[in-house]
Amino acid sequence: xxxxxxxxxxxxxxxxxxxxxxxxxxxxxxxxxxxxxxxxxxxxxxxxxxxxxxxxxxxxxxxxxxxxxxxxxxxxxxxxxxxxxxxxxxxxxxxxxxxxxxxxxxxxxxxxxxxxxxxxxxxxxxxxxxxxxxxxxxxxxxxxxxxxxxxxxxxxxxxxxxxxxxxxxxxxxxxxxxxxxxxxxxxxxxxxxxxxxxxxxxxxxxxxxxxxxxxxxxxxxxxxxxxxxxxxxxxxxxxxxxxxxxxxxxxxxxxxxxxxxxxxxxxxxxxxxxxxxxxxxxxxxxxxxxxxxxxxxxxxxxxxxxxxxxxxxxxxxxxxxxxxxx
Amino acid sequence: xxxxxxxxxxxxxxxxxxxxxxxxxxxxxxxxxxxxxxxxxxxxxxxxxxxxxxxxxxxxxxxxxxxxxxxxxxxxxxxxxxxxxxxxxxxxxxxxxxxxxxxxxxxxxxxxxxxxxxxxxxxxxxxxxxxxxxxxxxxxxxxxxxxxxxxxxxxxxxxxxxxxxxxxxxxxxxxx
Numbered sequence: 092x093x094x095x096x097x098x099x100x101x102x103x104x105x106x107x108x109x110x111x112x113x114x115x116x117x118x119x120x121x122x123x124x125x126x127x128x129x130x131x132x133x134x135x136x137x138x139x140x141x142x143x144x145x146x147x148x149x150x151x152x153x154x155x156x157x158x159x160x161x162x163x164x165x166x167x168x169x170x171x172x173x174x175x176x177x178x179x180x181x182x183x184x185x186x187x188x189x190x191x192x193x194x195x196x197x198x199x200x201x202x203x204x205x206x207x208x209x210x211x212x213x214x215x216x217x218x219x220x221x222x223x224x225x226x227x228x229x230x231x232x233x234x235x236x237x238x239x240x241x242x243x244x245x246x247x248x249x250x251x252x253x254x255x256x257x258x259x260x261x262x263x264x265x266x267x268x269x270x271x272x273x274x275x276x277x278x279x280x281x282x283x284x285x286x287x288x289x290x291x292x293x294x295x296x297x298x299x300x301x302x303x304x305x306x307x308x309x310x311x312x313x314x315x316x317x318x319x320x321x322x323x324x325x326x327x328x329x330x331x332x333x334x335x336x337x338x339x340x341x342x343x344x345x346x347x348x349x350x351x352x353x354x355x356x357x358x359x360x361x362x363x364x365x366x367x368x369x370x371x372x373x374x375x376x377x378x379x380x381x382x383x384x385x386x387x388x389x390x391x392x393x394x395x396x397x398x399x400x401x402x403x404x405x406x407x408x409x410x411x412x413x414x415x416x417x
Numbered sequence: 418x419x420x421x422x423x424x425x426x427x428x429x430x431x432x433x434x435x436x437x438x439x440x441x442x443x444x445x446x447x448x449x450x451x452x453x454x455x456x457x458x459x460x461x462x463x464x465x466x467x468x469x470x471x472x473x474x475x476x477x478x479x480x481x482x483x484x485x486x487x488x489x490x491x492x493x494x495x496x497x498x499x500x501x502x503x504x505x506x507x508x509x510x511x512x513x514x515x516x517x518x519x520x521x522x523x524x525x526x527x528x529x530x531x532x533x534x535x536x537x538x539x540x541x542x543x544x545x546x547x548x549x550x551x552x553x554x555x556x557x558x559x560x561x562x563x564x565x566x567x568x569x570x571x572x573x574x575x576x577x578x579x580x581x582x583x584x585x586x587x588x589x590x591x592x593x
Contacts, residue, residue: 099498125482125501134537137485167485397501400491407493 099386103402104216104223104397107232108273116277120242123387123394127300129166130390139397140169143200147189148174149226150181150206155361155385156226156235160203163392172199188210188218195219199394203282204228216310224400228268230266235395236360237270239388241278243380244315246387252279255312258370259285260319261339267318267360274299283309289330306341317358318343318369334367343369348378356380360362421577422566422590427549430565431460434547435467435562437514446542448514450478453531454502454581456520459581460549479506481517481538486530516563518578522548525559525592527555550590552577566590 098118108116129137130330145164147159157173174194176182185212191202201222204212209229216223223288243253256275262268262284269292275282282300284291295302307314313386321337331337338344343357357369357379374381422430444447448468452461458480465478482502489495517531528546535544543589547563551573569576580589 098500122501123483126501127502128482129485130536132537133539136531136537142491182430394501397485401498404491404493404495405498408440408495408497411493 097407100402101405102396103406104214104224105234105399106212106225108234108237108277111277113277113279116238116274117240119238119391119394120245122248122316122398123238123390126390126393129393130386131351136166136168140164140200140400142168143169144172144401145169145201145203145396146160146172146174146194146201146221146284148204148227150176150187150204150211151227153205153226155388156205156233158390159385160224160226160235160392160396162367163389164201164396165206166389167393167396168194169201169396187215191215197223197290201399208236211266212311212392221278222403223374224395224399227266229266230269230277232270232272232273233266235272235388235392236267237274237386239260239269239391240252240267240317240358240360241274242356242391243384244280244356245278247249248314249378250277250279253310254314256315256317257283257285257306257309257313258317258319259343261290261326261330262286262295262319263290263322264322265319271317272300276300280315280338283313283403285309287331287337287341304341306347307350308345311352312353313351315356316351317360318362320362321364321368334389335407338367342371343373345370345372348373348376351378358384371409419592421550421568421579421592423537424588426592427504427565427588430549433465433466434549434563434565435464435471438464438468438545438547439471441562442514442545446514447512448476448516449510450476450516450547451506451510451531451535452478452480452518453483453527454480456579456581456584457518459518459583460520460547461518464516464547477508480536481531482503483530483534486534488526499555504534504538506527506536508537510539510547512539512540512542514543514545516545516547516587518547520581521552521577522546522561522564523554523579525553525555525557529557529574531552539564549576549579568592 122153169184199221203224203226205226211228212225258268276299285303285306359381450461450465452458461478465476468476481505484499484501492493548561549565551561551564551567580592
C-alpha cells in the first residue's frame with residue numbers, strides 16, 4: 092500500500108485536470124482508496140458530509156455520471172437535490188446563473204454541473220460560493236471520468252509510469268479523452284491517440300501525446316486500450332464513410348485482441364455501441380474492466396466530494412484564524 | 418520533556434494489559450483487537466501477540482480508519498485537514514468481543530468515532546476499550562476497560578505523546 096503523505100487539498104472546485112499537479116492527482120487516488128472501506132461495508136455509509144446539500148445540476152443527459160455522483164454523495168450522508176432541465180424553470184427561460192444562485196440561496200454546499208458549453212463550471216465557480224465539480228463540459232473536460240480511469244489502471248498495475256495507453260475513436264469530440272490525456276501523461280504514461288484524421292482534434296501535437304491513424308500498427312505494444320464511444324449526437328457530416336468501415340479499421344475486435352498483450356486492460360467510458368467501437372465478446376471478455384470502472388467511479392466521486400468540502404472547510408478555518416488575530 | 422514510560426515499562430504495561438484481558442473475558446469467547454491509527458494499530462498488534470502466546474491461539478488484529486466518522490470534519494474550528502486512511506480488518510467482527518486499542522485516551526472523541534465506524538462493519542458481541550495511556554480531559558462519557566498507565570495531571574500547555582519503534586524509531590511515552 093502507498094504511504095499516505097501529509098497533504099493539504101486546497102481546491103474547493105474541481106473544474107478539470109489540466110491544471111492539477113501529479114501530487115494532487117495522486118492525493119485523490121489515495122483518498123479514493125481509503126473510501127473503498129465504505130463500499131465493502133455492511134452499512135455503506137459514513138457521516139462525512141452529513142447536513143451538506145449536494146446539487147446535481149445536469150443540462151445534458153447522463154445515466155452513469157449522475158447516478159454515480161448521487162450514490163457517492165448519499166454514501167457520505169449528504170442530501171442530494173436532483174435538477175433536470177426538462178422539469179425546471181430553465182424551460183421558462185431562467186438563466187444558468189439565476190438557477191444556480193437560487194439553488195445556492197436554498198443552501199447548496201456543492202454543485203455538480205454538466206453542460207454542453209465548455210467553461211460553464213468555471214463561470215459558475217466565479218459567481219457562486221458553493222464548491223463546483225465539473226461532470227462534463229462541452230468538448231473540454233470530464234475530470235471524474237479520467238480520475239476513475241487512471242484509478243482503475245493504478246489499482247491493477249500499481250503505477251502508470253511507463254505504460255502505453257491508447258485512446259481510440261472520436262477524440263475530437265471527447266472531453267473524456269482530453270481529461271484522460273492530462274491525467275495519464277501527468278502520471279507518467281505514454282498516451283497514443285488513434286483515430287481517423289477527421290476525428291483527431293486540431294493542434295493535437297501540443298497535447299504531449301503520440302498520434303497514430305492505424306490501430307493495427309500499435310496493437311501489440313499496448314498495456315491499456317481505452318475505446319471511446321462514437322458520439323453520433325455530436326458528429327457532423329460524415330466523419331467516416333460508413334459505420335462498418337469505421338468498425339473494420341478502428342473497432343476492438345476479437346481478431347485484434349489476439350495480437351495484443353495477454354494482460355492488456357480494455358476500457359470504455361460507456362455507454363457502449365456494441366459491435367461498433369467494440370465487439371461484445373471483447374467488452375464482456377476477461378481483459379475488460381468496464382464494470383470495474385463504473386464501481387470505481389463511485390469511490391472516486393466520494394473522494395472528490397470529500398476533498399472539495401474539506402478545502403471549503405480549510406478556507407473557513409483560515410478565515411476564522413485571521414479574524415481572531417485581527 | 419518528561420519521560421513517563423521507557424521501553425521496558427511499555428512492554429511490561431502491555432503484558433499486564435494482556436493479563437487483565439484474559440482474566441476478565443470469559444474463556445469461550447472469541448476475541449479480536451482493532452487498533453485506531455495512528456499508533457493504536459501498533460498497540461493492537463502487540464496486544465495480539467502477547468495474547469496469542471499466552472492463550473496459545475492466534476488472536477486476530479486489524480486497524481480501523483475513523484476519519485470519516487470524526488465529529489470535527491465539518492467544524493470550522495476543527496483541526497487541520499484530515500487524511501483518509503485505510504481500514505484493514507481481515508476477519509468477521511460479528512459475535513466477537515472486540516477490543517478497541519488506542520495509544521492515548523484523552524477527549525474520548527476518537528473512541529466515539531471508532532464505535533460508530535465499527536458498528537457500520539457489523540455487530541460485535543461486545544466492545545471493550547484498551548489504552549496504553551489514560552489522561553485527563555474527557556469530553557464524552559467514555560472510559561477505558563484496560564489501561565497501561567493512568568496519568569492524573571498534565572499541565573494545560575502540555576500533551577502526552579506515545580512513540581513506538583515501528584512508527585517513531587523508539588519506544589517511549591513522554592510529556593512535552
